[in-house]
Amino acid sequence: MATINGLGSTGSSGLSGYGGLASGLDRDSLIEGMTYATRAKIAAQKGKRQSVLWKQQAVQGITNKMYEFSNKFLSLSSSTSLLSGKLFSRNQITALGANSKFVSVSGSASSAEMFSILGVKTLAKNAQASSSRPVTEQVLTTGEMVNDLGTEITRDVIGGDSIYLKYGSKQYAVKLPQGGEYDYSTPEKAAMAINKALEQVEVGADQTLADVMSVTQEAGKFTFKNISSGGNALEIVGGTGNVLVDLGFLDEGESLKDLDDERKKVTADGLTAVNDAELTEKVTVASELSGKSLKFTYNGTTKTIKLGEYDSQATMDDVLANLQKGLDDAFGRGRVKADLKENSTGDKSSLTFQTITPNGEADATSIIKISGGDASLLGENGYLGIASGASNRLQLSASLKDSGLNFGSGLTMPLTISNGSDTFTLDPEKFDENSSVSSIINEINSNKDLGIHISYQESGDKFVIKSTRPGASGDIDLGGDLAKALFGEAGVDYDVQAGTDAVIRVQYAGSDEVATVVRGSNSFSLDGLNVTVNGTFGYDESGNPLKEVEAITFEAKTDTDAALKAVKEMIDEFNEILALVNGEVKQKPNRDYSPLSDEQKAEMSEQQIEEWEKKAQEGLLFGDTDLRSLTNELRFVIPADMREMFKEIGISVSTNYADNGKLVFDEEQFKEAMSLDPSKIRDALSNAGGSGAGLMTNLKTTFDKYASMTGATKGILVERAGSPHSPLSMLKNTYLSQVTEFDTYISRLNDKLKMEQDRYIKQFSSLESLVSQMNSQSSYLSQMFSM
Known part of the structure; x- marks a missing residue:
């Protein structure tokens, strides 16, 4: 017999204080003994509560299995549904004959033998046009640069740096972007650019730094002002590079941490720089280029090429030589050719990059890109005058005139494109010759009435224009100034x-009737069959039908393998549920094991607790009325008078009484029955209710009765224990009500225990006080008699 100590003194009684200093009594132990009855009641009620929770868990384990089974085999929408009977219909349609490779088909068996296909003359294809030659020159070209690297240039010194500000308790980084609307060439323009940068930094409450700080300048000196209405402090706390010196807030060599607050705090009166701003500097082109790096990507492979160190005597020829060597080393000699293209006056040149083959011929299939590099070289204000991502292909993000299009010049406003009688005019408020190629193409593609879709194929450097109207109903008849700018002349620059x-x-x-079916798509429905044609046959070169041709016919079969797999899985899972329910009903409880109290758990290891509770959970549903009824219904889910018929299709009930109605599956018998008459199996499984109801129909009735998750009234077991698959049932079920009652009773008992403990503590305190007085008197008397 398993044994374990009962309620004991474990220090968990909740008593506190000191006892026995005068009397020598162990007060806490005595009070624990005096309150034993109440504590025993609490432990008993907690044990009963735990038993209810374990019962709920066990019942939910059963309903979860039934729910999964229903979803898989009893739901009409499931691909493995055995209730719908679709697995036993002749829905596997196969095209037969030597030409069957040209057709795929699906659909209903009733249509499979209604017609045959004698030939496919043409396939459907939407009208299409594509560029007949590259739409760009396929050369990557930079901006113009002076040939003499000793030439001095003026460059911005603060663009790309960041200013660090503290507003309230948080710090923010204000990056000073380069290019576009950000110009730092003069104090006036720099103040505007910094204010715009402040707008990009959010500080919460739908505000940006621009809402709490303003930047002004006067005579070259910057002033930062705190314009916040919230009263938060604002302070400069740092910056990258030399930005605070360049803006005049620090002297050369000064550090913010050494400054007084008045040199860092941005107040409502303003924090003014101590020096005039130095926003630009004179440098030579040689120093601007020396040691800088560029990233090139050639057909997906990216390499970094570093420029050399140049003196004032160097020229662009030296830069060209560095780049060519770097390209040869990175991608192989004779793959990318770098060159210089002089302007008309000969004082400036652009770098050009063209893909070639080792024999020196142009390679129209390869792509070279500048995919990154030093910030001072790239971007609108970069010295090379070219954006990161630029390539020897069409620049979709660039404007029409700057994208590299062969035909992009001579645009007239407004921009129009036409397709036959349909003309589309781009909104002049949104689009002009400076709009990007991609934005214009997206606008055209989104116009459903125009009926065309444009895409750019980078590898082939060409446009593909397709009609969105099916088959012969669509055409490509492009006109308008925009079409000419994008594609050139029809018949010359693109073919339709x-x-x-x-x-x-x-x-x-x-x-004997032969019909000619015409469709705008290669996939279509024909008398209940879904047909897709993917090749032509049955016609000669002149388009005349051949007299001697093997027709394509169609055969409808049942997918025996899919049906067998589903039935086998259903029987396996049914037997699992049957065994689970029977196990719960027949498992007798071990009276030596009951839920552990907190005091008992404190004396045991985790493994001992786990093993004990596993024993304590056994038999909680022994002889349960609802589960016993469920087992009886599952045992006779195939009525006795129908068992012989089910045996003929490979499904039988075990004759071993101990198996409690377990189903047995004979795969070979099932396959034979499927080959002879699949409809017989379908009827046996999915017939509607009544005396001849099918197996799955009976199972659905039983499963709905005990484990339905829907409706105002759920299944018997769901109403009793709730289920995570029916969230509302978790808020209202029989076991939950019982647990709530236990909680209420336990709360009352805990209140009673607290009152008892307080009363006994008070009584012991009085006793201690009395004993203490008596001890004092005894000591006094002893002293008097000893004198």
Whole structure:
């Protein structure tokens, strides 16, 4: 017999204080003994509460299994549904004959033998046009640069740096962007640019730094002002590079941490720089280029090429030589050719990059890109005058005139494109010749009435224009100034292929009649069959039908493998549920094991607790009325008078009484029955209710009765224990009500225990006081008699 100590003195009684200093009594132990009855009641009620929770868990384990089974085999929407009977219909349609490779088909068995296909004359294809030559020169070209690297240039010194500000308790970084609207060449322009940068930094409450700080300048000196209405402090706390010196807030060599607050705090009166700003500097082109790096990407492979160190005597030829060597080393000699293209006056040149083959010929299939590099070289204000990402292909993000299009010049406003009689005009408020190629293409593609879709193929450097109207109903007849800018002249710069319909010869069953079916798509429905044609046959080169051709016919079969797999899985999972329910009903409880109290758990290891509670959970549902009823219904889910018929299709009930109605599956018998008459199996499983109801119909009735998760009234077991698959049932069920009652009773008992403990503590305190007085008197008397 398993044994474990009962309620004991474990220090968990909740008593506190000191006892026995005068009397020598162990007050806490005595009070624990005096309150034993109440504490025993609390432990008993907690044990009963735990038993209810374990019962709920066990019942939910059963309903979870039933729920999963229902979703898989009893739901009409499931691909493995055995209730719908679709697995036993002839829905596996196969095209037969030597030409069957040209057709794929699906659909209903009733249509499979209604017609045959004698030929496919043409396939459907939407009208399409594509560039007949590259749409760009396929050369990557930088901006113009002076040939003499000793030439001095003026460059911005604060663009790309960041200012660090503390507003309230948080710090923010204000990056000073380069290019576009950000110009730092003069104090006036720099103040505007910094204010714009402040707008990009959010500080919460739908505000940005621009709402709490303003930047002004006067005679070259900057002033930062705190314009916050919230009263938060604002302070400069740092910056990258030399930005605070360049803006005049620090002297050269000064550090913010050494300054007084008045040199750092941004107040409502303003923090003014101590020096005039120095926003630009004179440098030579040689120093600007020396040691800088560029990243090139050639057909997906990226390499970094570092420029050399140049003196004032160097020229662009030296830069060219460095780049060519770097490209040869990175991608192989004879893959990318770097060159210089002089301007008309000969004082400036652009760098050009063209992909070639080792024999020196142009390579129209390869792509070279500048994919990154030093910030001072790239971007709108970079010395190279070229953006990161630029390539020897069409620049979709660039404007029409700057994208590299061969035909991008001579645009007239407004921008129009036409497709036959349909003309589309781009909104002049949104689009002009400076709009990017991608934005214009997206606008055209989104216009459904125009009926065309444009895409750019980078590898081939060409546009593909497709009609969105199916088959022969669509055409490509482009006109307008925009079409000419994008594609050039029809028949010269791009070729148009007319749209065609799919033309199929069909012969209907029981008739010599041959019909010609015309469709705008290669996939279509024909008398209940979904047909897709993917090749032509049955016609000669002149388009005349052949007299001697093997027709494509269709055969409908049942997918025996899918049906067998589903039935086998259903029987396995049914037997698991049956065994689970029977196990709970027949498992007798071990009276030596009951839920552990907190005091008992304190004396045991985690493993001992786990093993004990596993024993204590056994038999909680022994002889349960609801589960016993469920086992009886599952045992006779195949009525006795139908078992012989089910045996013929490979499904039988075990004759071993101990198996409690377990189903047995004979796969070979099932396959034979499927080959002879799949409808017999379908009827046996999915017939509607009544005396001849199918197996799955009976199972659905039983599963809904005990484990339905829907409706105002749920299944019997769900109403009793709730289920995570029915959230509302977790808020209202029989076991939850019982647990709530236990909680209420335990709370009352805890209140009673507290009152008892307080009363006994008070009594012992009085006793201690009395004993203490008596001890004092005894000591006094002893002293008097000893004198």
